[in-house]
Amino acid sequence: MGETEKTSHDLFHSFCVRPDVRFDTQEDGEVVILMLRAHPITQLPWIISGIILIVLLIFANVVFFGFLTPPQILIINLYSVIFIASYLWLNFLLYFFNVGIVTNMKVLDIDFHMVLYKETTEARLDRIEDVTAKMGGYFASIFNFGDVFIQTAGTEANIEFLKVPRPSEVVSIVNKLGES
Amino acid sequence: MNFTEFLTTGNLVPLILKPALIVLGFIYLIYAIAIFRQTQVMAKTLIVSNDWIIVFISFIQLVVAIILVAVPFVIL
Incomplete structure (x- = not known):
């Protein structure tokens, strides 16, 4: 388990080993071994x-400058900048909080769909039956990211970590934790 | 800035711009409230160090939304 003993934060915190994070359903004695986000290249x-x-806004300012009064230009620019900033902020939030977590007890997938819908899926390590990594496409091969599917026994929900970095390494870590 | 001005000048921009921006401002305010509340939920679900920064930025967004509702009344 040498690869999961040292704290590391790789690829803009998308592949964090033993990160300093907690989650709301964390139990006593439960330690976060791995936290995953989508690979930065997918963002x-x-x-x-x-x-x-932003480029379009600058272009529109040049083209429509003569047709509008200064207060109108100011307001349209203000609204546009705020709209663009909100779009970027929303996407950052989705990137930041959609995580997959592997602990010494279970595997969790925390998803926020369009920010408003929260979905948390958990599976205990002893209920995991099969862990599969899938990589497809040029970008996935070049940047080494892919999907990890974790199948659980019985009626428990399956877990998916989508577009995460180093999927093979994730499979290896989950399998080792499941065996121990 | 009103219908009389449109009749005298034929300029549609002032007539349309103010109500459109007011409506946009209110829609954005509702959106900003939803994002702020949900950011708090997110920060409670996944607790990271310095997560107050994220909640604070969403709070700034909410303040900006309130300002946006007021701006068309003041400037236009």
């Missing part, structure tokens, strides 16, 4: 969209 679409919106 590029909303970051690029934000940059494009």
